[in-house]
Amino acid sequence: MNEQFSGNARHSRLALFHIDGPLLLGLLALVGFGLFILYSASGQSVFMMKAQLVRLGVAFAVMIAVAQVKPQTLKRWSLPLFIAGLGLLVAVLLVGHVGKGAQRWLDLGFMKFQPSEVMKLAVPMAVAWFISSHSLPPRLGHLLLGFAMCAIPTLLIAKQPDLGTSILIATAGVFVLFMSGMSWRIIAFVGGAISAFLPILWLFLMRDYQRQRVLTFLNPESDPLGSGYHIIQSKIAIGSGGIEGKGYLQGTQSQLEFLPERHTDFIFSVISEELGLTGVLILLGLYLFIIGRCMLIASQAQDNYAKLVAASFTLTFFVYVFVNIGMVSGLLPVVGVPLPLVSYGGTSMVTLLAAFGVIMSVGTHKRMLAAP
């Protein structure tokens, strides 16, 4: 106890606002790096820079606001949030706005709102609430219920259809189960079940464009001007960057717009092209620092709910990073996941920083937890 007090003394002013210093530093460095490359990737658009800054400001404000909320409070709100989220998903399916061939948006009149974003937080929080209300490791029955809590929103989102997000949300929930100590035998069984499920997914659940993405992923050169075009151009951008890169603002693939979605999903390719392997290593270093710091916060939390939620958010954050980079560099199929805190974009950034707010709350409310 005392150790923790003294340990946090240096950050007393930050601690007063429930902000974790190292994590904030890591996030700011990452965001700074992101803005730096966004200026290039947006074609030096001052408008986009301003919009992104405003968004970041809002998102950081949300993060700090969330950090003020005690983990116990978050825990109490987990189930209601989850149920409300489910309701919104159903509403989207009924009256949602169709954009880019998928029904994801709920038009609230003054703004458009994507309920799946809420579920990115609500699903792991609710699963963690449920699992942590029993002793760990969870019993089989609890695990099954936990899986069910993941599956329902996943299927609703997959039906929009937004396969990428639905899988990520399922993953976030499953991470809670994994961190809660689900036995390796069950993990192996689930792994086997998912493998068995893949043909069903392919044959019955995936839409043509999704199948096409997978096929293109498996052999992008088969359709160089069609659906393989994006991934080929992206790999050319990455490969031609070399070790040192072509130089800031000098990326021909990105500046001449051979690279698709250069300021959103494919911004990693811009980094690779202009800053080379060097820039990539710096970026990965920042991500690894943030993930490591968050995992440390999770492991030091004294409440299972807090541990599980923090760890799940951390791993989900990692999955975003890995899926995005894997996607643009040809390791994974193209699934439309932005590079967290770097890509130009709105809702997902707020959600993401809200999650970091939760982690900060977990990291800075430990004293109170221990109090009787």
Add this chain to the structure above:
Amino acid sequence: MLKKRVAIQDFAAESRLFNRRAIVAMLIVVALFSLIIFNQYQLQVVKYQDYQTRSEGNRIKVVPMAPNRGLIYDRSGILLAENRPVFSLELVPEQVGDMDATLAALATLISLSPEQIDAFLKQVRAQRRFNSIALKEQLTDTEVAIIAANQHRFAGVTVEARLSRHYPFGDLFTHAIGYIGKINSRELQQLEEDGEAANYAASRDIGKIGLERFYQRQLHGTMGYQEVEVNNRGRLIRVLRSVPAVSGQNIHLGLDVGLQLTAQQVLKQQRGAIVAMDPRDGAVLAFYSNPSYDPNLFVHGISSTNYNALLNSRDRPLINRVTQGTYPPASTIKPHLALLGLETNTITPQTKIWDPGYFMLPNSDHRFRDHLRWGHGWVDVYTAMIKSCDTFFYEMGIKLGIDRISDYMSKMGFGEKTGIDILEESSGIMPSRGWKRARHNQPWYPGDTVPLSIGQSYWTTTPLQLVVATAVLLNQGQLPTPHLVTAFSSEQQQTPHAPALTPVIQVVNPDNWQVVMDTMHRTVKDIGGTAYKAFEGASYSAAGKTGTAQLAAIAQDGEYDADSIDERLRDNAMYIGYAPFDKPSIVIAVALENAGGGGSNAAPIARQMLDYYFTAGVNQNE
């Protein structure tokens, strides 16, 4: 209490469990990050060269730039073919907001035919949206001004200037210079076969006939190119490297504008050809085929109405009469035959024969008539030339025989293409036994030789062949290759073009040259000579030979038209001549279709040409 202790114990165990899982998770994170780094290493280091090359290939495009076509000048440097800026109205669909409204608004400013709009819209659909597409070509100055004044109203509408061939003298040089037109698929295929296609990537036009075609390679020049950076839609971002095009070579002709104008003026409506050449080197001084036509009609694509009018005209303006008009030479080849007669001792300068007004072959009562029905009486070779006595040549021809005539005349270039530097040329016909066997599947009869001896029957020549064969006489056996081009020039240098003379005839007795020259001189000089009247009072000493060809064997495929059958069956008037007599610098041939006698029709035209030549001082200071 117990419950609480268990809970505390659970907490420690749970914490250990969680920490183990956290370590596993972090290991997985690190492993997957390592996978990413490994993959990045593969892409950015191992396969760097490959992707680097593909990246360059993406962004760099080579844009060809057409060279400026070489210009064509007359002998004194007057421009005969130039490149003029022409203006076209072009639209970039991407920048034009409402295409229909824009077209409608433009139509109120300048006249736009529905065909133009249809053709334009077709192009709009076929091409990429940021390409500039011509709506109307060859804008008038007024139209350019109207568009310029209203430019602000239209986005994406521009007036583009580009160079276009123009022939300022219109129909004056058409048959020599020819014209250019858009490259067609056959020509493109030919260029590909010649390995030239790459050099034409930016070229629209190619020489179609005449010098423009013959010297296409020299006139065209070498394509330049720009290496430009483009974006993913092919739009130009910036120029990386520029290799300028090398303009085609200019060509300089021996032709003289004044002589050409004289030829056009003296011929008026008369169908025919005038060609004049410097016998010493074969440089062509005048080259005019009448009627002519305006080559500028062809440069931008001739309308079918205009083309059919030219094609179907009874005067056949498309035929190049200088090189493709095959006429019976008639008496104009008597000097050449006389030389052969002298050389073979068939005749001597002293030989005299009795001309009763006709010639009969042994064992035949067919009379080959002289043009003078009552005959010339006693004639030697001089009289036979001066008065153009046919009987003398009938008799000499029979003694010479077809084989010697055919061989000797072939050496002088008859029956062969002269090799002038245009491709539109006929070889004419120098008949022989073999030719008649092949052509008519008949043996050669002595009766064929008789009219051949006065340049009739099967023998046909082009006016250019007559000039060349006459130059062989003047050059004492040296045959010049006629050439319109006398020099090429580029910015750096001027290269003269003068094909060497070819020795074709070795004489037994050099005095024979002078005999033949004298006969031609006296034809002009002596009172009563067939060309005396035409050249009476000339300030220079001319020599020549007249010819009057009966049209039993009209060279052109005479389509008989009942209304004009008389006119089209009249004799062709022919003349060959040269001057000055002692030191010839010009040799001329005149061929007039259905004009009548050569002495009274063709010779006066040659006189006017030579008068101009000497008074204007063409070719004098060389």
